Amino acid sequence: DAMVIQNPRYQVTQFGKPVTLSCSQTLNHNVMYWYQQKSSQAPKLLFHYYDKDFNNEADTPDNFQSRRPNTSFCFLDIRSPGLGDAAMYLCATSRAGTSLNEQFFGPGTRLTVL
Amino acid sequence: KQEVTQIPAALSVPEGENLVLNCSFTDSAIYNLQWFRQDPGKGLTSLLLIQSSQREQTSGRLNASLDKSSGRSTLYIAASQPGDSATYLCAVSHNTDKLIFGTGTRLQVFP
Numbered sequence: 001d002a003m004v005i006q007n008p009r010y011q012v013t014q015f016g017k018p019v020t021l022s023c024s025q026t027l028n029h030n031v032m033y034w035y036q037q038k039s040s041q042a043p044k045l046l047f048h049y050y051d052k053d054f055n056n057e058a059d060t061p062d063n064f065q066s067r068r069p070n071t072s073f074c075f076l077d078i079r080s081p082g083l084g085d086a087a088m089y090l091c092a093t094s095r096a097g098t099s100l101n102e103q104f105f106g107p108g109t110r111l112t113v114l
Numbered sequence: 115k116q117e118v119t120q121i122p123a124a125l126s127v128p129e130g131e132n133l134v135l136n137c138s139f140t141d142s143a144i145y146n147l148q149w150f151r152q153d154p155g156k157g158l159t160s161l162l163l164i165q166s167s168q169r170e171q172t173s174g175r176l177n178a179s180l181d182k183s184s185g186r187s188t189l190y191i192a193a194s195q196p197g198d199s200a201t202y203l204c205a206v207s208h209n210t211d212k213l214i215f216g217t218g219t220r221l222q223v224f225p
Contacts, residue, residue, distance in 0.1 A: 006157075033212065042118075042203065042215035043158070055211075090157055092213075101146060103213055105158040 003027070004106035006091050012112045013081050021076040021109045023091030032074040033103065034066060035090040043090055049074060050096060078111075086113045116141045118206060120216035127194055127223055135189040135219045137204035142185050144206045148213065149178050149189050152201045161202075162189070194223045 004025045013019040023032065030051050035043040047056045049068045063085070065077040078085055091106045117140045127133055137147070146165045150158040162171045162178040164187065170179040177190040187204055201220045205213035 040217075042217045043205075043213075044215075045212040048212065057212075088155075092158075101207060102148065102160060102163045103207075104160060105150075107157040108155075110155065 004091055004093055004104055006089075006106040006109050008109060009107060010110050010112070012114060013078075014114050015082065016080045019078050019081055019111065021078075021089050021091075021111070023074045023076070023106055024072050025091075025093045025104075025106075026072070027093055027095075027104060028071065029093035029095045029104075030071070031094045031096045032068060033092040033094075034074070034076050035092065037088040037090055037108075039087075046076070081111070081113045083113050086111055116144075116206060116208070116214045118204060118214055118216035120202075120204060120219050122219060123217070124220040125222070127221075129194060129196060129223055129225050131194050131223075132190070132192050133194055133221075135191070135202050135204075135221070137187040137189070137216055139185045139187075139206050139214075141208075142182050143208065144182065145209050147178075147180055147187050147204060147206050149176075149187075150203045150205065152203060152218070154201075158203065191221075194221075196223050196225055198223050 007022045033048040034046045037043040046060045067075045088108045090108045092103045094103045119138045121136045148163045149161045164180040175192040180187045201218040203218045205215040
């Protein structure tokens with residue numbers, strides 16, 4: 001089945017220790033998104049890639065970076081995680097240029113910062 | 115700036131009831147609206163997507179309506195079951211970019 005895969009599902013890191021979260025997709029979608037969702041809050045977009053073009057949200061901290069080496073993979077790098085970065089990180093994909101632009105989400109990675 | 119609000123924040127109903135979840139948005143110039151389900155600690159599952167030109171979409175026991183001019187959408191769940199217990203999120207998009215989410219309605223259906 002075509003899907004969005006996130007690894008790992010659970011990630012524990014130490015305060016200030018860099019961490020990378022991974023997302024891959026078999027849907028061949030040209031847009032990939034990273035959302036942050038804190039407990040009992042709505043998901044908040046951090047950035048997205050439209051093909052190779054990176055689009056950062058204005059209020060995304062510099063501590064968060066992303067890489068998309070190819071169509072299938074996208075990475076979220078947190079350079080120096082703080083306690084406030086503990087959250088669920090959701091990856092999503094869509095096919096822009098269609099009338100639907102429906103977004104499909106992965107299962108998420110729950111990040112704990114000690 | 116688009117704001118999405120969902121009412122109620124939480125809902126607890128007995129099994130078998132029909133129920134309505136509400137979503138409102140401040141900017142009616144949306145491209146589409148999606149309803150999602152989120153189980154505790156899990157990702158989002160897309161339930162229904164309504165394009166801006168549509169009035170409603172149906173999938174099984176779920177029916178979503180859209181009144182773009184008034185900035186409202188409803189998700190109707192017929193004959194609710196304990197397995198429907200989850201958080202339901204609505205989200206709107208403008209053109210072909212990001213989704214703006216509401217904070218969700220946490221639904222509990224008890225036997």
